[in-house]
Amino acid sequence: MKIQKLLLLLIFIITLASCSSDDGNDIPSINDLDNGALVEIVTTADNIIFNNNLDGLLDTIVEYRDSESGSLLDDFNIYITFLDNSDNTGDSTNALVREEVLLRTVEPTEFTLGQDGFPRHNLIITTQDFLTITNNTLDGIASGDEYIVRFELVLTDGRVFSVNNTGDNGGLTSDFNIITTVQ
Helix, strand or coil: CHHHHHHHHHHHHHHHHHHHCCHHHCCCCHHHCCCCEEEEEEEEEEEEECCCCCCCEEEEEEEEEECCCCCCEEEEEEEEEEECCCCCCCCCCCCCECCCEEEEEECHHHCEECCCCCEEEEEEEEHHHHHHHCCCCHHHCCCCCEEEEEEEEEECCCCEECHHHCCCCCCCCCCCEEEEEEC
16 A cells, blocks of 8 residues: 555656656747738629620739738739539530639739738639639539639748638638629
8 A cells, every 4th residue: 555655656746747847838929929811802893704695704802911011922822613503504514613723823013002001903803714714614604603712822931821721810801712603
């Protein structure tokens, strides 16, 4: 019985000593944390595609924000995904369905300074752009189909931000996706 008590005391002391000497469990201060980046939709003039003509388009102004007033942006990538929500209508057999493809990369020099001091870009994606990048035709889209436009921010330090890694942005909403519906 005396040996058991000594053994338990020894285990307790070893456990206590190992926990108190572990410097790897220090919690960083708020000043040590990295800042991210986000995209905000400022205005949208048009966001529609028609299934019978090329007149529709996505015309929106996006604003890029980071902790350095926009100076951390290296690349602004725009991806497109086509969702064929009307399987029995149209012929999208050759289209890239549910496959994300890079439409283009917008360089920081293509942004202009917005009225609140952050970089803005007027993004225009025509119906022909949507169709071409997804290998589709007007005959392949129908009312109810959707195109998802996803933004990806690549910062000068190599960090990448998009829909999958945004957290609390101090009350700001981040618009990394825009859905354009076929009418």
